[in-house]
Amino acid sequence: MSDIIREKVHQASLILSELDIDLWLTLVRETTAARDPALELIYPHDLTWQSAMMIVPSGQHIAIVGHFEAEAARQTGLYPAVIPYHQSIREPLLEALTQLQPRRIAVNFSRNDSHADGLSHGMYQLLLDYLSGTQFAERLISAEGILRALRGRKTETEIHRIRAAIQKTEDIYQRTFEMLKPGMSEIEVAAFMHRQLTEEGLETAWEASHCPAVNAGPDSPVGHSSPTDIRIAAGQLLHFDFGVKLDGYCADIQRVVYVLKPQEEQPPAEVQRGFSTIVEAIEAARLALKPGVTGIQVDAIARNLLIERGYPEYKYATGHHLGRTVHDGAGILGPAWERYGDTPNYPIEVGQVYTLEPGLMLPDYGYIGLEEDVLVTEQETVYLSTPQKELILIRG
Amino acid sequence: MSDIIREKVHQASLILSELDIDLWLTLVRETTAARDPALELIYPHDLTWQSAMMIVPSGQHIAIVGHFEAEAARQTGLYPAVIPYHQSIREPLLEALTQLQPRRIAVNFSRNDSHADGLSHGMYQLLLDYLSGTQFAERLISAEGILRALRGRKTETEIHRIRAAIQKTEDIYQRTFEMLKPGMSEIEVAAFMHRQLTEEGLETAWEASHCPAVNAGPDSPVGHSSPTDIRIAAGQLLHFDFGVKLDGYCADIQRVVYVLKPQEEQPPAEVQRGFSTIVEAIEAARLALKPGVTGIQVDAIARNLLIERGYPEYKYATGHHLGRTVHDGAGILGPAWERYGDTPNYPIEVGQVYTLEPGLMLPDYGYIGLEEDVLVTEQETVYLSTPQKELILIRG
Numbered sequence: 014m015s016d017i018i019r020e021k022v023h024q025a026s027l028i029l030s031e032l033d034i035d036l037w038l039t040l041v042r043e044t045t046a047a048r049d050p051a052l053e054l055i056y057p058h059d060l061t062w063q064s065a066m067m068i069v070p071s072g073q074h075i076a077i078v079g080h081f082e083a084e085a086a087r088q089t090g091l092y093p094a095v096i097p098y099h100q101s102i103r104e105p106l107l108e109a110l111t112q113l114q115p116r117r118i119a120v121n122f123s124r125n126d127s128h129a130d131g132l133s134h135g136m137y138q139l140l141l142d143y144l145s146g147t148q149f150a151e152r153l154i155s156a157e158g159i160l161r162a163l164r165g166r167k168t169e170t171e172i173h174r175i176r177a178a179i180q181k182t183e184d185i186y187q188r189t190f191e192m193l194k195p196g197m198s199e200i201e202v203a204a205f206m207h208r209q210l211t212e213e214g215l216e217t218a219w220e221a222s223h224c225p226a227v228n229a230g231p232d233s234p235v236g237h238s239s240p241t242d243i244r245i246a247a248g249q250l251l252h253f254d255f256g257v258k259l260d261g262y263c264a265d266i267q268r269v270v271y272v273l274k275p276q277e278e279q280p281p282a283e284v285q286r287g288f289s290t291i292v293e294a295i296e297a298a299r300l301a302l303k304p305g306v307t308g309i310q311v312d313a314i315a316r317n318l319l320i321e322r323g324y325p326e327y328k329y330a331t332g333h334h335l336g337r338t339v340h341d342g343a344g345i346l347g348p349a350w351e352r353y354g355d356t357p358n359y360p361i362e363v364g365q366v367y368t369l370e371p372g373l374m375l376p377d378y379g380y381i382g383l384e385e386d387v388l389v390t391e392q393e394t395v396y397l398s399t400p401q402k403e404l405i406l407i408r409g
Numbered sequence: 410m411s412d413i414i415r416e417k418v419h420q421a422s423l424i425l426s427e428l429d430i431d432l433w434l435t436l437v438r439e440t441t442a443a444r445d446p447a448l449e450l451i452y453p454h455d456l457t458w459q460s461a462m463m464i465v466p467s468g469q470h471i472a473i474v475g476h477f478e479a480e481a482a483r484q485t486g487l488y489p490a491v492i493p494y495h496q497s498i499r500e501p502l503l504e505a506l507t508q509l510q511p512r513r514i515a516v517n518f519s520r521n522d523s524h525a526d527g528l529s530h531g532m533y534q535l536l537l538d539y540l541s542g543t544q545f546a547e548r549l550i551s552a553e554g555i556l557r558a559l560r561g562r563k564t565e566t567e568i569h570r571i572r573a574a575i576q577k578t579e580d581i582y583q584r585t586f587e588m589l590k591p592g593m594s595e596i597e598v599a600a601f602m603h604r605q606l607t608e609e610g611l612e613t614a615w616e617a618s619h620c621p622a623v624n625a626g627p628d629s630p631v632g633h634s635s636p637t638d639i640r641i642a643a644g645q646l647l648h649f650d651f652g653v654k655l656d657g658y659c660a661d662i663q664r665v666v667y668v669l670k671p672q673e674e675q676p677p678a679e680v681q682r683g684f685s686t687i688v689e690a691i692e693a694a695r696l697a698l699k700p701g702v703t704g705i706q707v708d709a710i711a712r713n714l715l716i717e718r719g720y721p722e723y724k725y726a727t728g729h730h731l732g733r734t735v736h737d738g739a740g741i742l743g744p745a746w747e748r749y750g751d752t753p754n755y756p757i758e759v760g761q762v763y764t765l766e767p768g769l770m771l772p773d774y775g776y777i778g779l780e781e782d783v784l785v786t787e788q789e790t791v792y793l794s795t796p797q798k799e800l801i802l803i804r805g
Contacts, residue, residue: 042523043523043524043734043736043738045615045616045734045735045736046444046446046523046524046734046736046737046738047444047445047446047523047524047526047527048442048443048444049443050442050443058616058618058619058633059615059616059633061633061736062748063748079748080632080724081631081632081633081634081724081725082632082633082634083632084630084632084634085618085619085632085633085634085635088634088635098748099724099746099748100746100747100748101746101747101748102748103747122529122530122531122534123531124531124532124534124535124538125531126531127438127439127442127443127529127531128439128442128443129531130443130529130530130531130532131443131529132529132530133518133523133526133527133528133529133530134518134526134528134529134530134532134533135518135519135520135521135522135523135525135526135551136520136526136530137530137533138518138520139520142520155531219441219455220441220454220455222454222481223454223481234480235477236476236477236478236479236480236481237454237455237457237477237478237481238477238478238480238481238484239481239484328476328477328495329477338439338441338442339441340439340441340442340457341442342439342442350495350496350497351496351497351499352458352459352475352494352495352496352497352498
């Protein structure tokens with residue numbers, strides 16, 4: 014079993030103590046089909062029947078699982094008490110609660126954070142049913158505070174894996190830049206990058222149909238859509254959004270190439286100015302990204318820098334957490350849009366890994382979007398990716 | 410995009426008409442992390458921001474998605490109206506509902522069926538918030554009836570894919586039986602089967618750590634646990650539970666081998682009697698599996714046959730749906746245990762694919778469990794797997 018789960022379960026105990034929550038209950042079933050994103054942090058297997066993973070500050074965690082999965086649960090060594098059942102989880106669950114007498118029971122629902130919202134509504138109804146008539150029914154709270162901390166604060170092992178995913182991503186980018194030629198289509202470029210992945214047995218960090226995203230020139234649709242037949246042309250920009258998933262951890266990096274025209278020695282001033290603005294916005298956001306600051310503050314710095322220079326406001330957040338998933342839940346470096354709920358107000362903490370990804374469209378040239386991956390440390394926020402500071406140039 | 414999703418979206422419209430439900434709303438976000446099992450039936454991509462997939466009987470389906478995913482949604486051709494948004498889904502969602510004026514809005518929550526319970530509790534709270542003060546708040550119902558039909562009734566294409574997964578599974582079983590030798594450990598046997606998968610680029614139908622399950626003799630823990638160091642020995646049974654996932658569809662098959670002792674010409678009578686009982690129980694369940702019958706009735710036939718012959722009652726259901734996931738939601742061929750909710754009462758329908766998998770332990774020899782995959786047709790229920798009717802024998 015992965016050391017990371019052992020680290021995360023230990024970390025969860027400490028977070029429960031810190032937050033003065035005496036029980037964190039992850040209630041799941043049929044996880045091959047319906048996944049609670051919290052489970053992978055605290056248990057290495059799928060679970061079939063209704064199962065209760067009960068994490069407590071003392072480390073005396075309890076797993077209540079279907080009888081045929083008890084042996085696998087015991088073998089993990091993560092849960093000192095493994096309680097199997099046959100017909101219903103109701104009785105063993107109530108017995109465990111009666112023994113623990115938790116004052117607050119944190120469960121995985123959240124309006125704000127998708128990664129703290131793995132409890133399905135039907136399972137929530139079942140839980141209320143099990144608890145009805147007991148003193149525990151009134152003690153349910155959201156586990157979003159626990160999961161924000163547990164997912165956000167990466168362990169050394171997690172950071173090591175993110176670095177490795179970034180390295181692989183940068184290697185493939187480098188090989189791609191070396192083979193790019195005007196006339197190639199976005200689809201051909203993406204196919205080259207997919208072949209690199211296949212040869213190394215790597216996964217994409219998000220859905221392969223738009224990982225990489227490849228945007229040649231201003232007419233290519235930017236966003237989560239697949240590469241098209243549009244071809245790389247001189248005098249235009251070529252934009253990428255790409256990341257590798259390696260050992261369960263993701264990278265997420267955007268890069269920009271300019272295709273020089275035959276007589277051109279350097280990119281047009283308008284392209285250079287747009288590119289420099291994005292580089293500066295990322296650097297300004299990095300410098301602002303400090304423990305205690307909120308995501309909304311960091312977002313505003315990059316966003317306002319673009320607006321002040323006369324560029325349109327981008328319609329997404331400046332950055333997001335990066336980890337086991339490419340959008341790794343918890344807080345966002347974003348504006349106070351209803352779509353983000355309370356997540357832009359979450360404070361920055363040491364050990365968090367974020368993307369920084371402002372962008373702007375130049376209608377004559379194409380999209381300029383860079384995305385760097387950064388780590389918040391005690392002293393400063395450091396780049397994990399090697400930041401792109403100059404336009405990559407190829408000749409038409 | 411897969412033809413299956415087109416078939417399933419069309420089928421969903423027909424089911425809505427049949428059930429007199431005028432809107433089925435699948436509300437999701439960040440589906441790379443938190444998966445609603447319904448989404449894969451009606452949409453081929455991940456979705457990031459809160460997204461509303463609205464299926465209606467007329468076929469004039471509506472998708473409300475984050476602006477950067479609108480192009481991908483349009484390209485599917487599945488949703489005649491694709492509505493992008495920037496800051497919040499609230500307004501476009503209410504506008505769409507105001508236009509549609511649904512009398513009932515089915516959403517994906519279910520206490521019974523995990524595969525109809527993909528709406529998270531936090532998203533349910535958000536939905537109630539969006540609908541508060543409108544006439545729609547009172548119109549939410551569970552979509553479990555829709556999803557039971559949609560997942561349960563396999564299309565021709567789906568059945569074709571399940572057959573293909575079964576064929577691959579049986580091929581690997583055959584190669585495994587040919588190379589088995591006493592003295593090999595469960596781990597070695599499982600490794601051989603994994604190599605077959607790797608060579609053909611196939612996935613396991615469930616978590617690879619216990620797919621295959623391999624149980625040599627009576628001391629091996631039967632259930633969802635990994636193969637052990639226990640070795641195949643003469644005079645004992647060897648039990649397998651294994652399935653391949655191919656093109657998104659699963660097989661799930663159990664097989665039993667007996668290892669003859671040097672002087673033995675045939676298995677002991679006790680082993681033969683146990684094996685025949687399981688074969689008969691499966692055949693009895695298959696004959697009982699007819700449209701209109703409930704799962705609880707089918708389960709009782711196999712279960713009681715074992716009990717009448719003096720074997721202990723098995724502590725799981727006789728069978729489950731099989732399809733995109735190995736436990737494919739909807740109804741169960743199982744007893745009225747609280748753990749199964751209402752699902753044993755669901756009626757059998759034409760086009761459903763089930764496993765049949767009674768089992769019994771012989772304390773001196775090991776576990777006898779067979780599992781066959783069957784399809785319910787108008788005329789009769791037919792085997793999709795080639796049923797094991799005789800013990801597979803190897804010599805010690």
